[in-house]
Amino acid sequence: MGRRVVLGTLGLGALGLAAAPALQSGLESFLGGAAGKDPTGLTGLLPNGGGFRYYSVTSSVPRKDESNYRLTIDGLVDRPASYTLDELRALPQTRMVRDVQCVTGWRVPDTPFEGVRLSRLLDAAGVRPSAGAIRFTCFDGAYTESLTLDQARRADVLVALRMQDKDLSHSHGGPVRLYVAPMYFYKSAKWLSGITVMEKVRPGYWEERGYDVDAWVGRSNGRDDEPTS
Amino acid sequence: MSPRVDTPAARSAPSARIRRFSRAERWVHRSTAVLMGVCVVTAACLYIPQLAELVGRRALVVTLHEWSGLLLPLPVLAGLASRAFRVDLTHLNRWGPHDRVWLRSAVRRLPGRRPAAKFNAGQKLYAAWITGATLVMLGTGLMMWFTHLTPLMWRTSATFVHDWLALTIGIVLAGHIGMALGDPEARKGLRTGSVSREWAEREHPLWRP
Numbered sequence: 001m002g003r004r005v006v007l008g009t010l011g012l013g014a015l016g017l018a019a020a021p022a023l024q025s026g027l028e029s030f031l032g033g034a035a036g037k038d039p040t041g042l043t044g045l046l047p048n049g050g051g052f053r054y055y056s057v058t059s060s061v062p063r064k065d066e067s068n069y070r071l072t073i074d075g076l077v078d079r080p081a082s083y084t085l086d087e088l089r090a091l092p093q094t095r096m097v098r099d100v101q102c103v104t105g106w107r108v109p110d111t112p113f114e115g116v117r118l119s120r121l122l123d124a125a126g127v128r129p130s131a132g133a134i135r136f137t138c139f140d141g142a143y144t145e146s147l148t149l150d151q152a153r154r155a156d157v158l159v160a161l162r163m164q165d166k167d168l169s170h171s172h173g174g175p176v177r178l179y180v181a182p183m184y185f186y187k188s189a190k191w192l193s194g195i196t197v198m199e200k201v202r203p204g205y206w207e208e209r210g211y212d213v214d215a216w217v218g219r220s221n222g223r224d225d226e227p228t229s
Numbered sequence: 230m231s232p233r234v235d236t237p238a239a240r241s242a243p244s245a246r247i248r249r250f251s252r253a254e255r256w257v258h259r260s261t262a263v264l265m266g267v268c269v270v271t272a273a274c275l276y277i278p279q280l281a282e283l284v285g286r287r288a289l290v291v292t293l294h295e296w297s298g299l300l301l302p303l304p305v306l307a308g309l310a311s312r313a314f315r316v317d318l319t320h321l322n323r324w325g326p327h328d329r330v331w332l333r334s335a336v337r338r339l340p341g342r343r344p345a346a347k348f349n350a351g352q353k354l355y356a357a358w359i360t361g362a363t364l365v366m367l368g369t370g371l372m373m374w375f376t377h378l379t380p381l382m383w384r385t386s387a388t389f390v391h392d393w394l395a396l397t398i399g400i401v402l403a404g405h406i407g408m409a410l411g412d413p414e415a416r417k418g419l420r421t422g423s424v425s426r427e428w429a430e431r432e433h434p435l436w437r438p
Contacts (some may be wrong), residue, residue, distance in 0.1 A: 002322035002357040009361025013368070013390060020386030056285040105388050173283060209288065210376070222376060222384065
């Protein structure tokens with residue numbers, strides 16, 4: 001009897017694996033709809049409940065605002081710079097609405113991001129001919145990311161100041177985060193504080209731990225999600 | 230006339246304690262409980278946004294979760310070396326007609342004694358289900374951990390099964406702990422190895438130690 005229950009549970013697990021793609025999309029649309037009407041927010045805690053998940057690699061992250069936030073640009077540039085939040089806000093802003101896809105599976109549809117094109121900041125700094133890559137550092141003190149120079153110059157890569165038409169909150173990586181629309185969301189480093197132009201790509205935090213450096217949605221990390229940009 | 234051990238006087242004597250679990254069995258339970266506890270707490274810190282925000286340190290929490298999960302079956306496997314543990318496993322595996330009666334009266338919440346041998350029907354079902362569920366969690370967990378070993382379709386499916394089964398295990402485990410909290414003598418059995426005769430006759434009347 002006990003053995004039959006053990007085997008039955010294993011069988012159900014295998015069946016769950018097989019039925020997961022269908023079940024998952026059904027649940028995502030059902031729970032996504034329910035979450036909109038649920039005042040307790042408990043549906044958001046269920047698997048496939050929709051919405052963003054908070055991931056941080058450090059124990060605590062300092063809070064920064066207009067008074068103490070700085071974004072520095074250095075490395076292989078002719079004019080290293082340091083921007084305050086107000087200076088970034090004064091630059092021309094680009095708004096994009098795309099899906100967000102996390103490499104762990106969750107996807108948030110039609111999320112507006114708004115900010116300064118990274119290419120504009122790079123042009124202002126004057127990238128030297130020997131440069132080939134960008135390294136991003138964050139004021140959480142640990143997270144790093146990377147892009148090739150060609151990737152960084154794409155029109156859908158922003159230094160984002162706003163998300164969902166609100167100023168970026170701390171838990172979403174505010175006041176300033178990177179937004180790399182065509183790639184898995186770990187590329188969109190939160191709490192961005194440094195942009196260093198380098199010769200070659202240096203793998204970022206999660207990339208040193210096994211994730212792909214070129215993280216195109218649907219064409220990397222062994223996943224086949226629908227491209228986001 | 231020689232005194233019999235199950236006279237009413239002997240039954241109610243405080244010294245009449247019955248051996249229920251050997252030292253090896255208690256350690257199997259204890260170490261499984263600790264590993265399962267680490268799994269559940271780290272899972273909560275990875276999954277619940279408020280806790281994730283409070284704890285952070287994602288790489289460390291992931292490592293703890295992976296290793297406690299991987300080690301979770303070890304205490305039971307090591308326990309197989311103990312004869313007492315193997316005997317109890319056969320008790321758990323055997324399903325008698327009284328188990329059906331026990332289950333029916335438990336589901337209908339009928340008052341009065343329910344027939345059970347060393348383990349009641351609920352304990353048998355729980356033991357078998359949590360074994361299967363742990364193995365499914367281990368399998369799907371390994372698929373998520375070693376992402377380059379399995380085809381990509383499997384991995385998303387594994388995450389799906391892992392997440393929903395985790396929620397189910399959380400609820401069932403809460404029931405398991407809740408029932409233990411409501412029965413101090415059962416807890417004493419796992420802490421000291423022995424239970425009172427009065428408790429054994431009330432909860433496990435068909436048990437012949």
